[in-house]
Amino acid sequence: MTAAAPTADQEDLLSLVLDSTSTEQLAHQLATRTAEQCTRMLHALKDFLSTLSRKAGVGAPKAHLAMLVAALETTPTQVASVLDLFACSELSRDHEALDAVTASLIARGPQWCEQLVSHLLSRRDRRIEALAPVLHPLLAAHDLPLPEHCGYWAGWVRLEAQHVDSPRWAESFLAACAASGAFAAIPTAAAQHYAETASSALARVRAREGLDDVALLRALLLVFERGDRPGAQRGALIWFRLLGLTKHLWTERARLFAALPGASGSVIEMAVDSLLAGGPDGEPLTGAELTALALEVLPRKEKRPRRAVLEALRRADPPPSPELTDVLRVLAAGTDTMTAVLAQVILVHWGHQAPAAGPRAGVLGLWREPEGIAPEPLTELDDAALVGDEPGLIGLLERAGRGWGVNAMVLEHCLAALVAVARREGPQELRRILAGTGPHHSREILARSLRDFVEGRIEPGTEPRPATTDTGPLSFLTAQRIRDVIGLLGTIPCLLSTPSHTDWSVSWEVFARRARRYQQEGTALMPTDVAIALARLDRRRTPSDLANFAQPIYGRAVTLERVLEHWRTHPARRGDLELMPSRRNTDGRSIMPADQRLIAEGDEPAVFELLGLRNAWSLPYHVRSVFARHELADLGGVFWSPRGGDLIVAPEWESTRLLLPEHPTRPAAVFLGEFLHAEIVEAIAHAGQLTAVARPLGSVLTFGLLALACGAPAQHREAVAEMLLVAWDEERLTPSDLLAAWQSPWWDADWGHGLKPRAHSAARVVATLGMVARAGGLALVWPLLTAIAEELAGADRLPAATSDVLKTVLELLTEVRAAGVSVELPNVTALAARGGSSGAVRAARLVVSRLT
Structure with a gap:
């Protein structure tokens, strides 16, 4: 049975949402509608809202839909239904639309607004974090009670807290301090702008009325005392310094001492420096x-x-x-x-004999520091090693044409070789060479783009075209890069972004040498090439003086020097996961499986806006492989369409997953989706590829590896253990990363029927951690191992895995003590004191005997 065609009034609603070219235009159209027209619109909206919301997709139409629904006499339930993650995210970027929406909602009055707040805060997912820009003006305007939801305050800290001169700011800040984990949401990718906004607003507030610094200090100390995760404590510490509260620490040192047991490393450093400095009079x-x-x-x-x-x-x-x-x-x-x-x-x-330092007898030395393994150079991609003759290039392209989905190394080799050959032989000779290579695989992005080049649809010397998409695949950037390179064949000397080392990185020495070639030839750089190269550089080794990189970029007003400066000071914010709500049938099973509901956000490249790039890497990314042609803008022809229809098949192949090693969040969501879809072998392989290059692994990838350790069959655990150990040895993973991933709220998301128990197995993850420890990674896994042991030992009903977990702790305890590491296990000690002779109690007693 086909759905009924939209009525004329419903078509009018669609036009308002989808066809409005700007917020101002839509606001004018809504303002000029008569009361009768608004009544008809409201009636048409009643049974059409879900369809309208679905057609709005993401991007500007979502903000337009929110403006429309807010302007009409809708119910709180109707407004709440359209204020999803995408709508709120778009409103936070479009201030005119946000102002229009909040003004319309405030005009409904306090009782209506309170009902809307109640509807929105009844959600139990990460969307609540996006609500602060919309809800907070309503709370302030009508003096409504502030929420207690931790997720709301995380969003407020990220999106609103820097506006210190906004109404009810101090009251809101104290509420955020009381919300566990809220300060983890500070956007590190825009930390400088965030701090500048807060500092200027603080100056205005202090000049006008001042703040109660002691109250703010005590509230922030609660974040440390409560033992919030290190990320949240770092965020609180940022505000601690922004507010200039250090001068009050001496008089509040009793509270500071109380906060030390739960404090993170950065807080401990601040506390020690402050306390050892003494009081203002030298006390x-x-x-x-x-x-x-x-x-x-x-x-x-x-x-x-x-x-x-x-x-x-x-x-x-x-x-x-x-x-x-x-x-x-x-x-x-x-x-x-x-x-x-x-x-x-x-x-x-003090009159005591000091023990001799050194390892103890019988110790294997499993506790050690990371080895700091350096990657090997990729000699085959060195300029001198690139293929330079016709047979070599043809052979390389034939390798690229085998199967569907070019190997990442082959693609990098092909692009670098095409640039080198075109530079030496000229683009027309290259076109002749390519014309004789025979048919290319019709589904492959590189092959389809080369066919367009051979057949004249891409002309040499074509300036890179702006290409953006709000909802397309990650491979949109891969396609854009390929099209840009092919369009400039014969005019560019090399690619900045070709990897120079086996970890997919580009060394600063190689990067500088390539950039100089562009300068010497007076050639502008490609925005896509710059963006990808930066994601492969080591930010920690950025030169202090970037003046030598003052060179132009195609179509942009900024130079490479300016882009590098911005990139150096704006690391990406923490990656995040969300699952869209699932609809369930009468048996309680999810109709839409979790792998089709995954959304990855955060971890956006900070330079994309400067470079004019907008795609799934910088926007909330819905994990999928099929897209509508319009979602790929003017690059739709590059992708394969089954039966030539309007649907595009765009899987995220290896060449895309490894494209931006500094931003692994979205590729990690891809392999997590494969795992949820029971594609275990593929997920393990793809996780290994990504883990080998990601710098750092980040929250989503680390969570994904633990999910594999918990849910994959036993024969795959060793592969996961090796991934973790190598990443730690290469200093791309820390013990706190592992601990945070195990304690992540993502485990409690709506994964679907029967999946969560399989996905959060202490026994399975401890088996993997044991493999890592015995291979020399004990220092990496010990904090998580003891946290799991304490969690199980402290349970009212001991889980079946408790005994085996404690036996693993017991096995490794001698190694830990020999390294001089202090061990405190209060829950295990309490378990040992219980009566009974169960395996868990006996194991706990053995652990405690080793501790004393």
Whole structure:
């Protein structure tokens, strides 16, 4: 049965939403409608809203739909239904549309707005984080109660907190501090702009009325005391410094001491620096305070604050306590030479014999630092090694034409070789060579683009065309890059973005040499080439002086120097996952499976806007492989369409998954979708490809690896363990990353019927962690291993996996203690004190016996 055709009034609604060219135009059209026309529109909307919302898709039409629904006499339920993630995200970018929507909603009155707030905050997913720009003006205008939902305050911190001069800001800030994890949402990709906005607003507020700094300080200290995750504590620390609260720490040091047990490393460093500096009149810490600080800081892993406290102990000479003496003995026998020497000096000064440093007998040395493995050069992609003759190029292109989906290395080799041959032989000779290579695989992006070049649809010397899409695939950027390169064959000397090393990186030396070639020939750079190259550079090694990169970029007003400056100071924000709500049948099973509901966001390349690029890499990305032709804009012809219809098949092949190693969030969502679709072998292989190049792994990829460790069959765990170990040894993964991924709220998302128990298995993940530890990665997995042990041991009903997990802890405990690492397991200790003789209780008792 086919759906009824839209009525004339419904067609009018569609036109308003989809055909309005600007917010101003739509606002004018809505303002000039008569009361009778608005009534007809409202009636037409009643049974058409879900269809209209679906057709609006994402991007500007979503904001237009929100304006339309807000302007009519709709119900709170109707308005809430259109304020989804995409609508709120678009409104946060389109301030005119946001102002129009909030003004219309405020005009409905406090009771109506309170009902809308209640509807929106009843959601149980990540969309709540996007609501703050829409809801907060309503809360302020009508003095409505502030929400208690942590997700809402995470969105407020990310999107609204920097506007310090907005109504009810101080009250809202205190509420955000009370919300666990809210400060993890500070957008690191735009941290400088965020801080500048907050600083200027703070100056206005302080000049006008001031703030209660002590109240703000105490609220922020609660974030540390509560033990929020390191990301949230870093965000709170940013605000701590923005507000200039350090000067009040001395008088509030009792509260600061109370916050230390839950504080992250960055907070500990700030606290130690502040407390050891003393009071404003030079007053130092008392002996008891210094001892308390030492007992809190010395067992931790952060070397700089630990050594600072040891130096303070050596100078201050407080009366020794047995507990502090025991801590110093452990440090004196540790492997950190400088720390061990300082501890030994203090022990001798206190009249104790210092233990000899060094490894203990019978220890395998599984606890170690990451090896810092350096990648090997990719000699086959070096300029001197690129194919230069006709047979070599033809052979390379034949490799690219085998199957569907060009291997990433082959694609990079093809593009670099095409540029080199065209540069030497000329584009017309290259066209002749390509014309004789025979038919290319019709589904492949590279082959289809080369066919367009051979048949004259792409002319040499064509300036890169702006190409954007709001909803297309990640491979849109792959296609855009290929089209840009082919269009400039014969005019460009090389590609900036061709990998120089096996980890898919481009070294700064190679990058600078390639950029100089463009300068010497007076050639502008391609925006796509610049964007991809930057995602393959090491941000930590950026030269301090970038003046040598003052060179033009096609179609952009900025130079490469300016783009590099912006990139250096704007790292990408944390990647995020969302699952669209699932509809369920009468059996409670999800009608739309989780792999079709995955949305990845965050982790956007900071330079895309400067370079005029807009695609799925910088927007919320819905994981899928089939798209409407209009979603691919003027690159639709590059992609394969089954039966020549309006649907485009665009899988995210390896060449796309490895395109931007600095931004692994969206490719990670792709392999996670494959895993959810039970394509285990493909997911493992694709996870391995991505993990080998991602810098750093990031939250979504790390979560995906743990999901594989939990859900994949036992024969695949060793592969996952190797991925984790190599990433840690190459300093692209940290223990806190693993711990955060295990504690992620994504495990509790609506994954669908029967999937969650399989996907969050402590027994399976500990089996994988044990493999990592025995291979020398104990320092990586120990924090997560002990966290799982504590979680299980503290349960009211002990899970079946408790005994095996504690046995793994017991097996590795000697190695940990030999490395001088302090171990506290209160839940395991409490379990050992229980009555009974179950396997878990016996294992707990053995662990505790090793601790004493």
